[in-house]
Amino acid sequence: MDIEGNVPYTFREVYDDVFPVLLKVVFHIVRDMGAAEDLCQEAFLRYYNKRIPLPSVSESRYWLIRVAKNLSFNYRKRKGRESVAVDRIKLESKSVQSDSQEDLIREEDKIVIRDAVDSLPVKYRSVLVLKEYGELNYKEIAKILHISENNVKIRVHRARVLLEKKLSIGDFHVF
Amino acid sequence: MCFNEQILSAFVDGELSEEQGESIESHLLGCGACRSRVEFYGILTEKVKFSGVDTSTFIQESIWTRLGHATSTSSRLGFWHRRFFLAPSVMVSLSFMFIAVIGIGFFLLFQDNGSNAFYVSNADEPFPSENFPVNIPVDSIEQILAYFDIYDEPMEVVIQLPDSSSFTIQGEPLFLLKANYTVGY
Numbered sequence A: 001m002d003i004e005g006n007v008p009y010t011f012r013e014v015y016d017d018v019f020p021v022l023l024k025v026v027f028h029i030v031r032d033m034g035a036a037e038d039l040c041q042e043a044f045l046r047y048y049n050k051r052i053p054l055p056s057v058s059e060s061r062y063w064l065i066r067v068a069k070n071l072s073f074n075y076r077k078r079k080g081r082e083s084v085a086v087d088r089i090k091l092e093s094k095s096v097q098s099d100s101q102e103d104l105i106r107e108e109d110k111i112v113i114r115d116a117v118d119s120l121p122v123k124y125r126s127v128l129v130l131k132e133y134g135e136l137n138y139k140e141i142a143k144i145l146h147i148s149e150n151n152v153k154i155r156v157h158r159a160r161v162l163l164e165k166k167l168s169i170g171d172f173h174v175f
Numbered sequence B: 001m002c003f004n005e006q007i008l009s010a011f012v013d014g015e016l017s018e019e020q021g022e023s024i025e026s027h028l029l030g031c032g033a034c035r036s037r038v039e040f041y042g043i044l045t046e047k048v049k050f051s052g053v054d055t056s057t058f059i060q061e062s063i064w065t066r067l068g069h070a071t072s073t074s075s076r077l078g079f080w081h082r083r084f085f086l087a088p089s090v091m092v093s094l095s096f097m098f099i100a101v102i103g104i105g106f107f108l109l110f111q112d113n114g115s116n117a118f119y120v121s122n123a124d125e126p127f128p129s130e131n132f133p134v135n136i137p138v139d140s141i142e143q144i145l146a147y148f149d150i151y152d153e154p155m156e157v158v159i160q161l162p163d164s165s166s167f168t169i170q171g172e173p174l175f176l177l178k179a180n181y182t183v184g185y
């Protein structure tokens, strides 16, 4: 790596590449768009202030997602279940404006599934959020979480089994 | 022989080798149990993806603006690698300056009975008021954050710096002048 800190990409390139994924991942952990925006900003600030630049955009992506994910889980720990309530309040205010019953049902279905994902233990929730919302593959998830690809495979499957249970019992039958 | 569910789950994600994928595909043709498992994982993935939030470029641009960087999208990093590098002696003098500022703050706090230092006040309350809480002196950001955790209403946070002009002359510009922009890590 160049000691002068010259890297073959710009901050803006990294930002444009990573931001959409980062925002989705963070939102689905904290369930509050305002907080998600702040946490993404914080992650990029930390990236910007890093003393040692990363060698590539993809390494930057893994670093940013890892940091943002940790910031988000810490935020959740502080906030407890409050953030989920915010998500629901937003749904309710949205439903007032919505003119279509169908839209409303779709939004409610989304919340049911988000709640189910949200209720998973952290180790399964992390892989699922990264895979389905962050659209990352096993190899990328393994790099972000510092676990093996095989471990990712095991966790994804376990998450699916748990989700199946959550979504087919209680008041909602999504399937 | 049937495949275990973990393999089927990875198959749905397209995470198997071509060879493994083909052998599963041929197995699925003759096995309803594995086929329904694969279908289920597929639907589940679709449902979870569908529940994903939409993000707009508006948010992306507003956070970019908030980050306060980049006037040109095509420029090379340039400023990105400006690093604040402070010699130890400067650090020490800055530390003393910081302690002095805090000291002055506390001095004012005690001298003026708390109205002149670091405090937060409830913005909804007429000021001054007999009602709790109007004026809460704090001495750290953590205390303000702790306050926010307890009381979720709007409030005004005032950070009172010393009036002396020497603070700005010898404080911030000195800090900026001493920063070494050329050192990279």
Ligand SMILES: [Zn+2]
Residues within 6 Å of the ligand: B001, B002, B003, B027, B031, B032, B033, B034, B035
């Ligand atoms: Zn089978």
